Amino acid sequence: MRRFVFVACALALAACSRDPGGGKPEQQAGGTGAKSAPGEDPRRVIKEITVKAISSGETITIDGKLDEPAWAKATETGPFVDVASGAVNPRIPVQGNARLLWDDQFLYVAFDVKDTTIRGGFPTDALDPHLWERDTVEVMIDPDGDGDNKDYYEIQVNPQNLVFDSQFDDYNRPRGGNAGPFGHQDWSAGLTSAVVLRGTIDADEDKDEGYTVEARIPWKSFAKAKASPPAPGDAWRMNFYAMQNNGGVAWSPILGMGNFHKAARFGRVKWVRE
Template identity: 60%
Template sequence: MRRTITSALLLAAFAMTACVGGSNDTSKEDKERLKSFVLDKAPENMPVKLNINFDDKLTLLGYRIEPTGTVKPGQKVKVIMYWHSDSKLDDGWNLFTHVLDGSGERILNIDNVGPIREWRGSHQALNPSNWEPGKVYVDEQEFVVPNNVKTSKIQLVTGVWKGNDRLKIKAGPRDSENRGIVANIPTGVSAAKQPAANTRVPTLRVDKLEKGTKIKIDGKLDEEAWRAAPMAGPFVDVKTGRPNTSFPVNGSVKVLWDDDGIYLGFDVKDQDVIGGFKKKDKDPHLWTKDTVEVMVDPDGDGDNKDYYEIQINPQNLVFDSQFDAYNSPKKEPDGPFGHQEWSAKLKSAVTVDGTLDKPEDKDKGYVVEAMIPWKSFDKAKQAPPKIGDTWRMNFYAMQNNGGVAWSPILGQGNFHKATRFGKVLWAEKGYVPPTAAPTLAPAPVAPGVRGIVAPPGFRAIPNLTLPKGGPQPPKK
């Protein structure tokens, strides 16, 4: 029986290979069909010159675009790019093109739109790996400006990808993600008013610690990893989002992570550091005196479902609780607040720069260092998070039931308001977020149909939404 199954699997694998093609080379049919897209030199009347150098392998010489000037939502754009092959590339390199709105958000992926880009199983019909050095390749693409564009311009960017890598751009117009900037196209749309900087929800990218990196929880923050750690802060006025000028404490927090948990390093400025609780107290109401606070909504949607609250005060006492919904459950006035039986199982240490509970002298503040294990977040859908996941979190430095925050609440509720929590992106060195990378399947897929390669002549459809459970994009 096992032998029969194995044979069947081998036959199936062979059939699949036959369907998609087992070679990365351009087929004879495509070579013949695409002869007119290969030139000995660029046309002399090329309207716009770019000369974008892709790692001395390729040069995007320039382009022609139709129509010129303003292109309104719903109108079609045709762009013809001219690529020069400078030296031979190894197998597996393909072209990508994104259309971005004025905020930098990708609104279209047209990676495989155009004659030389038609998908052939594992590569484009005439991909850069099959280009002949010295030749110029004509790259025609068409797309329709989405009807729901809200910005006064859109931007066309392009590049060359293989797996998780992109060819590095050495010269020419480009962004920080190794995407060449081809064109900025006015849309005629009146730009929507952007929220003031002080009211925006902040974001923080935290790259995973290198393997073998050790953090000693001692309240000192003296490891090299802490020196390089991303910082949330300085904290701001919770009502306005502007710099704190009146609240008696201020602070910031650095964030790290590894496979075991989250590491937090708070630095609080406080001229009168107060503890004020008995060390044996269980879940003392730390917010009534001095404390730092962490709010965690692990699923990243800000819906206030199954979120966590953790406080650590200058005595290194802890209040931790889990909530099912916004401020729920709770029993006023003395609690319990949330499910106080939940434990963060954290490890923490505090150092005070000054003297605790002595208002007659002047202190400088205190440092809280903590490690919260991922396994403590038992209601999270994914813990530890995957690379690229975003959690909603907020950080506070508090005194007497008030405080300053990383992300301001702006009067929309109390410190539990998850829609106002900041966004923490869990990443790793070299990771390119999906908003800045090709993430749709390399082969265009019809709505609701798995694994069907678009036929020749396919044109990008704006606002195509794949169903849940549909094809999963490769990392690019």
């Protein structure tokens, strides 16, 4: 989120760039969505998914367990990919995928992250800590669906269930320098989130498996959106990342065309009802 300078990621962290004010590692995610045809420039291909609304009468408890029937029917991104190449890259030490649901009041997002060394390390009362410096998941949201980087949002949740959230007027802007603030950090997503760990945070003596993040975000938080909640048939531009040490993997690859804030490389998320 906050790193706008490209970071040369070592070894498995392929070409990940983050900015000191809303940047993100440059990686990509696989799974459902558009694929390039033979001979087609992959930079012209935009991933797409369709997300169904929760059925009437179904509820979701935000506890990080993802055990409700609604989650079993949720739209999945498929495995996240290397941001630079657009391919699944098992050498990158963090892997993940995401699921999406919605109703008239909320956007629901769930991440399943594979990580053998879960890191937190922030004060439990930290406000907008720089979560991308260790382990975190991230959602980037450009509600207008045009990929122009105007009025977009960034939300991160880490294994401690700490949150970084901010709103940007334009690509990586406003930006207060390498230490921030990154965007309008006074903006709040107003989300409810929960995390379940499969391992021990900040403990090197054991091998972790990863963690799950479950979040519920009120549509009303996206005040810059043309329509919030979206109408059935609307498409927003979004991207999803699983990160470690300012690098990681994503749903939609950036392919060297910018940093993690590059809305033109976000995938299209179309909202529909049953």
